[in-house]
Amino acid sequence: MSAPGSRSARARWLPLIVFGAILSLLAAGVWLSRDPDRNALPSPLIGKLAPAFVLPVLGEPERLVSGDDLRGAPYLLNVWGSWCPGCREEHAVIEAFARTQRLPVIGFNWKDEPEDATRWLAQFGNPYALVLADYDGRAAIDWGIYGAPETFLVDGDGIIVWKHVGPMTDAVVRDQLLRQLDRLDIR
The missing domain is CATH 3.40.30.10 (Glutaredoxin)
Known part of the structure; x- marks a missing residue:
């Protein structure tokens, strides 16, 4: 059994934790976008015969x-x-x-x-x-x-x-x- 008031303490921290997670994801996105090879998307066709046309x-x-x-x-x-x-x-x-x-x-x-x-x-x-x-x-x-x-x-x-x-x-x-x-x- 949890101590009285511990649930409300967790509820108060939840928005801050969610905000921190979102901020971390945004920072990771900015950091990854600095990669000069970001346009080199993997293609499932690399190493395969070009499609018929x-x-x-x-x-x-x-x-x-x-x-x-x-x-x-x-x-x-x-x-x-x-x-x-x-x-x-x-x-x-x-x-x-x-x-x-x-x-x-x-x-x-x-x-x-x-x-x-x-x-x-x-x-x-x-x-x-x-x-x-x-x-x-x-x-x-x-x-x-x-x-x-x-x-x-x-x-x-x-x-x-x-x-x-x-x-x-x-x-x-x-x-x-x-x-x-x-x-x-x-x-």
């Missing part, structure tokens, strides 16, 4: 390209849309990387109007060797895409070896992508 080429709706058509050489798949502020933010980085010609950069235009996407590329430049158009977003579901921009590195066997969520930066290219390319001996 057949998509039209932007500006050439009668030309269809499948995942099998891309197999045989590694490529970087960059998910973008003309409506996406982060895509505009990363565009110069994608262009600079594409100029290295280390591997083809394939554009994956997601949930965009063809006219808007074409106009956007005309305005900002087209770094892509090929632009696939996923107008309804169905192919993106299989890739696990939930936002733009996202970028995938796919090896010559069609295996997804790396994924980056969010805008590509010079630091991401230098510290993550180029290390992956070196690991795969892609020169």
Whole structure:
């Protein structure tokens, strides 16, 4: 049996304990958000064959390209849309990387109007060797895409070896992508 008044003492401390727990969770969230690799979300597709797809080429709706058509050489798949502020933010980085010609950069235009996407590329430049158009977003579901921009590195066997969520930066290219390319001996 508990001493008289001990229950009321615990009841008085309960709000302070709850407040302390919430404050601890918030502090942990702030501390974790300082991680420079916070956008490197684990993907269940890493190490697995890229999802099958057949998509039209932007500006050439009668030309269809499948995942099998891309197999045989590694490529970087960059998910973008003309409506996406982060895509505009990363565009110069994608262009600079594409100029290295280390591997083809394939554009994956997601949930965009063809006219808007074409106009956007005309305005900002087209770094892509090929632009696939996923107008309804169905192919993106299989890739696990939930936002733009996202970028995938796919090896010559069609295996997804790396994924980056969010805008590509010079630091991401230098510290993550180029290390992956070196690991795969892609020169």
